[in-house]
Amino acid sequence: MENTKVITIDCDEVLCNTAEYMMKYTDFFTKRWIKKHTTIMLDDLSEMYHFIHENLEALQENDKEIIQNMLPVEWAQEAVQKMVKQWYKLYIITWRTDNMKDFTYQRLNFHFPNAFKEVFFCNNYKNKAIAKSSLCEKVGSQLMIDDDPRFVDDIKDITVVIFDRPRNREYNNKKRMSSWNEILQLEVFEK
Numbered sequence: 001m002e003n004t005k006v007i008t009i010d011c012d013e014v015l016c017n018t019a020e021y022m023m024k025y026t027d028f029f030t031k032r033w034i035k036k037h038t039t040i041m042l043d044d045l046s047e048m049y050h051f052i053h054e055n056l057e058a059l060q061e062n063d064k065e066i067i068q069n070m071l072p073v074e075w076a077q078e079a080v081q082k083m084v085k086q087w088y089k090l091y092i093i094t095w096r097t098d099n100m101k102d103f104t105y106q107r108l109n110f111h112f113p114n115a116f117k118e119v120f121f122c123n124n125y126k127n128k129a130i131a132k133s134s135l136c137e138k139v140g141s142q143l144m145i146d147d148d149p150r151f152v153d154d155i156k157d158i159t160v161v162i163f164d165r166p167r168n169r170e171y172n173n174k175k176r177m178s179s180w181n182e183i184l185q186l187e188v189f190e191k
């Protein structure tokens, strides 16, 4: 029988290692941030994502390999495959903006083909931002996984897992897990 459990997942730094890639392989970020911090902090992420949103076309033009080179987070592909096989309904809820749709779909199709029922773009850097909590409610999510506590703080009544990173450790009001293998041990995944 088809499993009807609904899981919602953040995209950047939970499924895709976007920040790590930007730091390592693009001059702009390397020069700008590497001297400032050895660890990427939440404000750095906001600034970095805003930059990607503003400069997407130029970034893609400068680096034709960008989609293939940005690697998924460790074990994310295996975990997603496993969830799809077990008939979980998977949705992505991302900060990303509408102008990043094509770029996002290309990358997701490359690393996570046919895995997600829908991708919701919250437009967090535009006036028309949508709250992740409202989308969780809309799709009937039972579990939300995110690395940025600021966007999931208002999600109530369902399990929220914070993907553990040095930058989010000052937030302690949610369940915290450090790998996809650990996440798959959650009760929601028990048959």
Ligand SMILES: [Mg+2]
Pocket (backbone or CB within 6 Å): 010, 011, 012, 013, 014, 146, 147, 148
């Ligand atoms: Mg994220």
